[in-house]
Amino acid sequence: MHEFSLVSSVMEYVVKTAEAHGNRPVEKVSLEIGALQHVATEALTFAFDALKKDTVAENAVLEWRITPACIRCSSCATEYEPSDAFWVCPSCGAMGGHPIRGEEFLLESIEITDEPSSDTPA
Numbered sequence: 001m002h003e004f005s006l007v008s009s010v011m012e013y014v015v016k017t018a019e020a021h022g023n024r025p026v027e028k029v030s031l032e033i034g035a036l037q038h039v040a041t042e043a044l045t046f047a048f049d050a051l052k053k054d055t056v057a058e059n060a061v062l063e064w065r066i067t068p069a070c071i072r073c074s075s076c077a078t079e080y081e082p083s084d085a086f087w088v089c090p091s092c093g094a095m096g097g098h099p100i101r102g103e104e105f106l107l108e109s110i111e112i113t114d115e116p117s118s119d120t121p122a
C-alpha cells in the first residue's frame with residue numbers, strides 16, 4: 001500500500017524527533033501532501049493508526065493539508081492546475097507536461113507534549 005510506505009517513513013522521523021526531545025509523547029503530526037500523490041485519506045489514517053502503536057506517537061492525531069498540483073506545459077510552458085488525471089494545457093491544448101508542484105509528501109510539523117520543567121519558568 002502506497003500510503004503505508006509514505007506514513008512509515010514519516011513515523012520513523014517522528015519517533016526519532018520525539019526521542020531527541022526526551023521521549024515526550026507526540027500530540028499531533030501534520031503533513032503536507034501534494035495532490036499528485038493521490039493519497040487515499042482513509043488509507044492514510046489507517047496506516048498512521050497502525051504504525052503509531054507502541055510508539056511515543058501512540059496518542060497523536062494526524063492532520064494533513066493537500067497542496068494543489070501545478071503542471072508546466074511542455075509545448076508552451078504555461079503553468080496550470082490540472083482538473084483531473086489528464087493533463088491538458090488550457091492555453092495550447094497540448095497533453096502532458098512536467099509537474100512542478102503536487103508530488104510533495106512532507107512532514108509539516110510535529111507537536112510534542114510540553115514537559116513540566118523546573119528549569120524554565122512558565
Ligand SMILES: [Zn+2]
Pocket residue numbers: 073074075076077078089090091092093094
Ligand atoms: Zn501549452
